[in-house]
Amino acid sequence: MRSVAVIGLGYVGLPLALSFAESGLNVSGIDIDPEKIRKLRRGESYIERFGGETLRRLVREGRFQATTDYAVIAGADAVCLCLPTPLDRHRAPDLSFVLNTAEAFLPHLRPGQLISLESTTYPGTTADVLRPLLEKSGLKVGSDLFLGFSPEREDPGNKSFSIKTTPKIIGADDDRSLARMKALYERIIPEIVVVSSSKTAEAVKLTENIFRSVNVALVNELKVVFDRMGIDVWEVIEAAKTKPFGYMPFYPGPGLGGHCIPIDPFYLTWKAREFGISTKFIELAGEINNYMPDYVVEKLSRALDLHAGKGLNGAKILIVGIAYKKNVGDTRESPALAIYDKVANRGADVAYHDPLVPSVPGLRRYPDITGQGSIALTKEVLEGIDAAIICTDHDGVDYELIRRHCPLIVDTRNVFPGSTRSGNIVPA
Ligand SMILES: NC(=O)c1ccc[n+]([C@@H]2O[C@H](COP(=O)([O-])OP(=O)(O)OC[C@H]3O[C@@H](n4cnc5c(N)ncnc54)[C@H](O)[C@@H]3O)[C@@H](O)[C@H]2O)c1
Structure with missing residues (x-):
């Protein structure tokens, strides 16, 4: 060769x-x-x-x-x-x-x-x-x-x-x-x-991605339940993962992103129909993961009511991290885009900061976001907004600056773990 x-x-x-x-x-x-x-x-x-x-x-x-x-x-x-x-x-x-x-x-x-x-x-x-x-x-x-x-x-x-x-x-x-x-x-x-066989190799790949999608959905579901009970899901996971067998940590977030995990499982769903089988786990995981951006927006909306006495309409919101994943510049299927869109549709004035995405590439689903540019993270910017949503926890972002100057922070990535969380930080 x-x-x-x-x-x-x-x-x-x-x-x-x-x-x-x-x-x-x-x-x-x-x-x-x-x-x-x-x-x-x-x-x-x-x-x-x-x-x-x-x-x-x-x-x-x-x-x-x-x-x-x-x-x-x-x-x-x-x-x-x-x-x-x-x-x-x-x-x-x-x-x-x-x-x-x-x-x-x-x-x-x-x-x-x-x-x-x-x-x-x-x-x-x-x-x-x-x-x-x-x-x-x-x-x-x-x-x-x-x-x-x-x-x-x-x-x-x-x-x-x-x-x-x-x-x-x-x-x-x-x-x-x-x-x-x-x-x-x-x-x-x-x-x-x-x-x-080639079909076994194809099935291996789908199995790996379905495993991820289902486990992320499970932990996202637990996040919602535990939050209502006043339990910190991140603390639970840290403790659960000390078990040396039978448990593997997956982490909650604002929803699934990327070219693979939100999409690939449905390749099997489609094919399974030919065999008269419905893939319930895959569908359910998709439903839970797809709901996560709505969950985050509801948490934001409620937090604005409680902290600032105002609604989303007219609020100035900063999205921190628009890429779908930490330390990558890829925005495909990013849940941050869905959150951006939902918040903007509720009348908010939205901007984003992402050191790895200087501007949002062409997006068929979100034409209004296409071409938007990342704004600089400064004390003045942070003091001028009503809330920041941390959607992606890239390294190299000055989270301490955000904490010091932002009136309200909705944290979907546990950037500010429980012990360090002050009153203006809401996990979501
Ligand atoms: N990105 C990942 O991490 C990842 C991981 C595992 C598997 N995959 C799978 O690998 C495949 C490719 O994914 P990707 O992320 O590299 O996609 P991508 O969009 O980054 O790359 C695809 C490339 O194909 C080019 N292209 C489109 N039509 C073409 C044509 N007719 N002739 C020549 N080039 C053409 C596009 O311009 C683009 O550069 C997908 O099936 C994806 O599910 C991706």
């Missing part, structure tokens, strides 16, 4: 492409977005945690070449698909990015190539949807062409694990495809976990 093409240079594809290039393979990175390609050609990254000197070196040495042209696929021994798999308006899987792209590169396929799907999807996509599409090229999977599924398992913002140190799941439906999948990923990841 000498060369790889990675299609879709986003959060998954870009680091994967760079890892392959670092392992000595010649890598073509393909993306439909010409601006991303222009940047990469200049050695500039658009994802804060990937790139830097490594990217510049790989571009300089010609090991990593970025293009919008699918024709380069003809020269690749393996092709990894890292394309978006969102839900459509009816919360059904939208595989159009994967399928339209595969259709577009079909003319460039040649015998002997391996295709690896990395996009999260429902069990059966690789074998029952992608395979027949690829075989329209006239090449047969298992003899002319090889095919497998390998999910990306990145935890954005987690500095303890990288692509290399996270075991890689691979699954394929014939021995020759599996052997090629193994040979490809062994180049960059020491621990490969082989499962018996």
Whole structure:
């Protein structure tokens, strides 16, 4: 194996492409977005945690070449698909990015190539949807062409694990495809976990994300109950996690965010319907997690009544942290956006501060928030607002400044734990 093409240079594809290039393979990175390609050609990254000197070196040495042209696929021994798999308006899987792209590169396929799907999807996509599409090229999977599924398992913002140190799941439906999948990923990841089929590999990824969604929902439910009982859920979790077995801590928050956890579980819900099964845990978890922004807004509204004797209408509200997760600049599905929207719809004057999101990128669901810029966190700003909602607890934010100068703080992340909580701080 000498060369790889990675299609879709986003959060998954870009680091994967760079890892392959670092392992000595010649890598073509393909993306439909010409601006991303222009940047990469200049050695500039658009994802804060990937790139830097490594990217510049790989571009300089010609090991990593970025293009919008699918024709380069003809020269690749393996092709990894890292394309978006969102839900459509009816919360059904939208595989159009994967399928339209595969259709577009079909003319460039040649015998002997391996295709690896990395996009999260429902069990059966690789074998029952992608395979027949690829075989329209006239090449047969298992003899002319090889095919497998390998999910990306990145935890954005987690500095303890990288692509290399996270075991890689691979699954394929014939021995020759599996052997090629193994040979490809062994180049960059020491621990490969082989499962018996592509649909099992697809199910592994969904299981991991459903596990997270359900456990976060559980702890969010406990937060609401314990709060009503005057019990601090964060203190409960700290104590519960001292049990050395049978308990794993999950933390409450303002709702689920990111490209994966709020979306992926519903891929299984959709597929399960075909088998006459309803996925009750997944639906319930979705319901509880989706309710969290409303819960936070209600806590804010009540706190304004009690502390300031005023309603949300006309109040000046600052959202601290608009990204969906600590120390990442990604706003996709961020619950902070839902909170922003709900508070603004109640007549409040809303602004945000987020050191990792200088301005809010284009959002179909929230056109009024698109393009808003992060405001500076100063004593004057904080003294001029009615309340701040801490939605995301990035490092490097001056929380002490917020505590000193902000009249009311709604804290969804336990930035101010129980023992340090003064009268103007409301957990939510
Ligand atoms: N972000 C994560 O942490 C993460 C983790 C695990 C799995 N996943 C899964 O990986 C897949 C990709 O996610 P992502 O976060 O990298 O998405 P992303 O939106 O960051 O990246 C997708 C890229 O594909 C490009 N693209 C779209 N259509 C294209 C086309 N026709 N041809 C070439 N490029 C095209 C986009 O311009 C974009 O750069 C999804 O299925 C996601 O669920 C993501």
